[in-house]
Amino acid sequence: MLSMLDAGPVWPIVLVVVVVIDIVALIVVPRGRKPTAAMAWLLLILALPFVGILLFLLIGSFRLPAKRRAEQARIDGIIRSGVDREGLRTMQTDWPRWFQRVVQQNENLTALPASDGNEASLYPDYQASIDAMAAAIDTAERFVHVEFFIVAWDDTTRGFFAAMERAVARGVTVRLLADYVATRRLKNSTATFAELDRIGVTWAWMLPVMPLKGKYQRPDLRNHRKIVVVDGRIGFMGSQNLIDRSYDSPKNIKRGLKWQELMTRLTGPVVAAVNVVFLSDWLIETGEDLTAVEHVPATELERSAFPDSLLCQVVPSGPGYATENNLRLFLSLIYGATEKVILTSPYFVPDEAMVYAITTACQRGLEVQLFVSEIGDQGLVYHAQRSYYSALLEAGVRIFLYPAPYILHSKHFSIDDDIAVIGSSNMDIRSFSLNMEVSLLVRGASFVAGMREVEQAYRDAGRELTLEEWNSQPGKATFLDGLARLTSALN
Template sequence: MTFSWIDIGFGIGVLHVIGIMAAIHAVMTVRTSQGSIAWAVSLTTIPYFTLIPYLFLGRSTFLGYVEARRACNQLMRSQFGEIISTGPSPPLAANIHPEFRALTTLTNMPFVAGNHVKLLINGHATFNAIFEAIGRARDYVIIQFFIIRDDKIGHELQQHLLSCAAAGVKVYFLYDRIGSYDLPRRYCEILMAGGVIVREFSAARRGLFINRFQLNFRNHRKIVVIDGIEAFVGGHNVGNEYLGEKFPLAPWRDTHISVTGPAVIGIQHTFAEDWHWSTGTVPLLNQTSLSMDSEMHCQVVPSGPSDQLETSSLFFVSVINAARERVWLTSPYFCPDEAVFTALRLAVLRGVEVRILIPSCADHRMVYEATQSYAHEAVRSGIKIYRYRHGFLHQKVVLIDDTAAAIGSANLDNRSFRLNFELMILTVDKHFAAEVSHMLMNDFSNSEIIERESFLFIAGWRRMLMRIARMFAPIL
């Protein structure tokens, strides 16, 4: 079968017509103007490259999904309160730290005192602490990760959970269907055969029609909770690369935290909403946690595409605006929206030292090139940008002045701001902030600063690539 130039031209014309129709759909349905422009331009100019990605990443079912998720969360809250008796309210800290009061209203989560948070630097410290805590479980264990791999560390986790289940401990195991796309069915079958309750998180749920090709609305949270007493959150997933044992990105730089105290209840409540969405059932969890002999205040900040407001973006704006002396942030991806970028530039203008630490190597090329474009613009605005040189940087950490720090799963990009379910823990405690400061100072010592003039020495083709990548930043 042969094709003439007329046939080829007709095919290209049809693709462009479909691209224009898809672009109109994107303008009508995408939430942000940046995202609308990115999709509209790409769909009208190069539809042969972007039509299929739009099928997977487009937001055609966004409104229906949001309504269904909100209704599900409301139902879960009513059932959660009926099934598990609530204990005494923990001490609140919102009035003590009015600069963060908006976060309490935004998240509908209390800003609680009486917590203890411990830094877990890199993979071995993180998983050693998690496995030790699992070994102490007596009632239940919550496991939720974006990525779980069938490798050495994945097998270790599997064996610890099987041991727990064999001892009569209830184990809830939730993984993201897209993030863990290569997790073999056999891995989960072994867990279920051993008594572990296994579910996958998906955009589709119990008969609700959602585009089965939908890759947005991913659950990027990393949560482990032991008996409602101790929780673990941060940047690590379950895979050998997170131990720094997978080249070419090794060594792997990441940060997790362990949390004890009343904040644990908010963390596991976040998990309960995800579990209820995925299963239609409410997990049987403790609703009380002992207040520690500590003055540390914690604000749990869950965020996701079904929120009434854009919680993740507003979280970063809020904490940046609260800074008076310094804002230090680390993220593997730096593609901020206009609100966050404006907050960073305003912080510089009022005399705040703004440092941002990003990787010097790429795990996703397009995002990396977009990050470099934003980084050079940030430098011209007076923001200090550092590239981490000792392996791949994956941690998500914020330090505000000498008093507050936040650690969790949210990156500085549109996917974390609007498309993924994320979780950050804000702590207000001078001693913990000092520990975070010391950790980041060590990271900065293993980094190089981007000079203001360095953009001038980048090859022209590379500058063009960076600009093209930045055009697609809202949809990466």
């Protein structure tokens, strides 16, 4: 009885605290946040006030610290000045007007212009792409820039590391950036960076979570970019990380999972823009400005003389920018399409704007296809993705499932027969808001023809999901899909 009396006055205090939390949440949470994300956070906080508010304080900020955002803006200003000084803007009157506006939009958001006279080749084979990057490094005379979300020294990447070692031995400067959280959590990360130290690679972490050293931001804001630049004249971009196809995970190996990727090799003026993304990330992470020694201006790069050379534009995005550059690019292209839209994304968890763009394309009479994996490696994302299938299939989207045990990790899409995008960005809320990504916009029928071959290989390997099959899904799976969809909005 005494214990109950003693505890009595506590409950009014708890009630007052809960009411205060709810009122503050209603004021603070919606600010600058999409309605769906705000609603998800408010539901969590109202249902579980103390747990919800702690999670919000930990991961509620979807922007990098103000200092980092200011530095990105300063760098963008420097890039714009260089573009103006060197007269690098490319805008041709024979482009469709809507496409001119997309190019202009990208440059307004990122400072990076489009360039013509480029060549590109696609690498859908996992080991072949790593070997191609290693072969390019073997041609290096001045510098090599390597930037990956995940870096590992294993049997698959050993040739890449050997190429870096040979480059260092020739007197070439090799610099490497790796995402702190994604790479540090690997079991062999210590051995990986010991090897980098041994061979003489200069390396740094991206977005380190080191609060005792004054380096901290929301811990799940990550740098997801994949870039290799050799002497400023050869570039690689795409979806693939520098690691074995199983991601060196015992769980993946046990399930027999293998990642399917797509990379592109670039030459021409666009490589200068790819290099600028690396130089910007290096400057932000290390404070070292390499522009004077390791920047090759686009004006010094040879333009392709072939009539089917490509127009390319690099579009970096992420929480360092004021808006979602990649999402705006994707939406603009889908709304500009006149014949077909073919999407490939391993983690397809779109926001409402993307769903409307895709389903509206179907309603305009376009052919719309989506390639995803039959199975998932991340349960929550997998179920959230599945929650969109019904609406897409009903709208007329054809969904193709890439077969197990492969995880279709490629990230690209094509518009009509002459426009494509390839890069590191998934079509999900995380890639739009929380990850630093880099995408490549390409205009050129030859490039899209190559992407069509890749897409056909996906069709041949997998199978089409029908609305009839989907409607026969058990109720338990539908419940899990819906629950996961709610949690996916917590950004």
